[in-house]
Amino acid sequence: MRTRTVIIGVVVLIIGMVLLAVGGLGVFSHLTISTKFTQPHPGEFVSAELVLNTSSGVAVSSPAAVGGIIPAQDLNLVNSSSIGTYEVPISASGAGSNIYKGLVGDYYYVAFASTQPTTKIVATPLSSGALDFTPLVFLGLACIVAGFVVAIVGALRRPKHVEQHT
Numbered sequence: 001m002r003t004r005t006v007i008i009g010v011v012v013l014i015i016g017m018v019l020l021a022v023g024g025l026g027v028f029s030h031l032t033i034s035t036k037f038t039q040p041h042p043g044e045f046v047s048a049e050l051v052l053n054t055s056s057g058v059a060v061s062s063p064a065a066v067g068g069i070i071p072a073q074d075l076n077l078v079n080s081s082s083i084g085t086y087e088v089p090i091s092a093s094g095a096g097s098n099i100y101k102g103l104v105g106d107y108y109y110v111a112f113a114s115t116q117p118t119t120k121i122v123a124t125p126l127s128s129g130a131l132d133f134t135p136l137v138f139l140g141l142a143c144i145v146a147g148f149v150v151a152i153v154g155a156l157r158r159p160k161h162v163e164q165h166t
Contacts, residue, residue, distance in 0.1 A: 003154070004154070005150060005151075005154025005157065006151050006155050007154075008150055009149070009150030009151025009152070009153070010147065010151050011147070012143050012150060013143070013151060014147070015143050015147070016139075016140045016142070016143025016144035016147055017140065017144060018140070019139050019140030020140030020141060020144065021140070033120070033121070033122050033123075034047045034109070034120075034121040034122075034123075035120050035121070037109075037111070037116060037117060039116075043080070043112055043113065043114060044079075044080075044111075045064075045067075045110070045111045045112070045113065045117055046075070046108050046109075046110050047108055047109040047119075047121055048108075049072060049106055049107070049108060050069075050106065050108065050121065050123050052103050052105060052107065053104070055103070055104055056102075056104065056123050056124060057099065057100065057101050057102075057103075057123070057124055058100040058107075059097050059099050059100075059121070059123075060097060060098045060121050061096055061120045061122075062096060062117070062118045062119050063096075063097070063098045063111075063119055064111030064113050064117045065113070066080055066083060066111065066113065067109065067117070068083055068087030068088065068090075068098075068109070068110065069087060069088040069100055069103070069108070069109055070083070070086050070087055070088070070107060070108050070109070071086070071088070071105060072105070072107060072108060073106075074086040075108055078110055080112035083112065088100055088103065103123075
């Protein structure tokens with residue numbers, strides 16, 4: 001076993017874990033996640049207000065059959081038959097999620113259903129620091145893999161045998 005190589009591998013592994021943690025916290029600190037809804041009227045469920053100060057992307061997973069992102073100023077005008085008039089158009093959809101891009105302002109997700117929706121709303125400013133932390137996450141993952149490999153190689157290496165001449 002080559003102790004020095006194992007120690008270097010463990011140090012790189014620890015550095016990788018720190019970078020991953022810092023990057024992950026940085027990314028998640030810029031996200032707005034909403035899963036709770038109030039019920040102002042029977043069958044109407046309204047999310048917490050989404051305040052988007054910079055151009056943002058919003059992902060809605062498990063969207064309601066009758067529901068959508070509504071500008072805050074239109075909230076009192078919406079009902080189950082008029083929601084199509086007021087909802088923000090979906091930019092993309094797939095894998096059980098609707099994606100909205102380039103939103104700025106105050107919004108709500110409104111769903112009309114007989115029971116509490118299982119919808120999850122994730123909003124992130126597109127020009128925020130969230131994207132700045134992504135390289136830390138990848139660098140942390142790379143360091144974790146490299147540290148693990150170096151530590152294993154060091155642990156499996158056999159010491160050099162030094163022949164002594166007399």
